Amino acid sequence: MLKAIIGILLAGGVAFAxxxxxxxxxxxxxxxxxxxARKVHKGLMPRLGGLAVYLGFVPAVLLTMPHSLSVYGLLAGMTLIMLVGVADDIRGISPRVKLAGQVVAAVAMFPFGLHVDFITNPFNARIIDLAWMSxxxxxxxxxxxxxxxxxIDGLDGLAGGVSCIAALTMATVGWTQWRAGATGQQEVVLLALTLAAAVLGFLRYNFHPARIFLGDSGSMLLGFALAGMSIMGLTKSVTAISVLVPLVILGIPLLDTTFAILRRYHKHRPIFQPDKEHLHHQLMAMGLSHRQTVLVIYGVSALLGVSAVVLNLVSTDQALALLAILAVVIIAFANKVGVFGGISHKRPVGRQHHRI
Structure with a gap:
């Protein structure tokens, strides 16, 4: 336990330093x-934040955690995705090359046993073997x-903070399963806490007003790490609701992406054409400040995190009922805020440097 605490503190301290x-x-x-004209900041802003998070996380894991095959696989994939992001931050690469790099990083984890072999049907608890669909x-x-x-990396501290909340939620879910007797969850708990610590060390410089942006090196690194950890946890759990828990934990980025695709399709726009109707844009259009907008989204992300923990603790029927309530609330909130495209922009909104 002491070694794990040292690793967590090391990740945060190194990232900060x-x-x-x-x-x-x-x-x-x-x-x-x-x-x-589309961005708020007035001068040049460094955007290599992923490198700081990586340098905080990876050495801490290698020095203080057991070196299982799955841990090596996660670190290998993260290293590849970070290199793709660094290349994009420094030189700029085409979306196709970036996508190819993401696929290569994903496939690189397969030899280490990191892949989804089965999912559990939440309605009847039946295990579905994915076979070649894996x-x-x-x-x-x-x-x-x-x-x-x-x-979602469109405002200072937004993607980093949401990812930190997601990592802490993942650690909490893994801990509850570990305490309930599930095997292998301790690894996910330690990885998630170490990642959260590295992000917190970096957020000191990334929260508004930021001194550095995450950049693609950071936002892609965090997304890939969270997705990889969720696979590690999912492959060690056969509970009926396990397949839905990662979707709730990562609700903010997944829902914002889904709404963007639906919005652009409905308006007959190219799906990959940037717009200013994401959740953070709409909250700012309603009059919230940069910092207030980020804090509100943190709050929503934390609420989803608590919901994910509850889903893991209640019966399957209760979990499905909670999911139905969440779905209704989310759709109503999204419609009220205007992520479907209903709110006009009344003021300049946050910087946009993402691709979608």
Whole structure:
């Protein structure tokens, strides 16, 4: 236990200590976000934050955690996705090349046993063997979450804070399952807490007003790490509701991405065309400040996190009832806020440097 605590503290401390150095390197390497008419910041902003999170997380895991095959697989995939993000932050790469890199990082985890072999039907608790479908399902999940977190990285501290809340929720769910007798969950708990600590160390420089952006190196790294950890937890749980818990934990990025796709399809716009109708844009259009908007989304993410923990503790019937209530509340909230495209923009909104 002491070694785990040291690892968590090390991750946060290293991320906090190296971020100023990463800021300097970002300017030297040209990894900067330049101001334009669509962005709020006035000067060059470094955007290599993923490197700081990576340097905080990976050494802490290697030095203080048991080195299982799945841990090596997660670190291998994270390393590849981080390199893709760094290349994009420094030089800029096409969406196709970026997507190819994400797929390669996802496939790289297969030899380490990190893939979804089965899911449990929440309605009858029947285990469904995915067989050959394991490959596309696993790759789709990893790539989808990676891009969903990248998509919400539109305000200072937003993607980092939401990812930190998701990691803490994952750790809590894993801990409850571990205490209930499930095997293998301790690994997920330690990884998630270590990631949360690394993000918290970085957030000191990323929260509004930010001194550095996550960049694609950071938002993709966090999305990929969370997706990979959820697979690790999912493969160790056969509870009926287990397949739905990661969806609730990652609700903010997944829902914002889903609403964006539906909104653009309904308006006959290209799905990959950026717009200013995401959740954070709409909250700011309603009059919230930059910081207030981020804190409100933190609150919603924390509420979803609590819901995910509750889902893990109640019976299947109660969990399905809670999910139905959540769905109604989320749709009503999304419609009220205007992520379906109902609110006009009354003021300039947050920076946009994501691709979707």
């Amino acid at each position: 190296v971020t100023p150095l990463v800021i300097k390197r970002a300017f030297v390497w040209g990894a900067v976000d330049r101001p334009n 490959v596309p399902v696993t790759v789709f999940w990893l790539v989808a979450v990676t891009n969903a977190v990248n998509l």
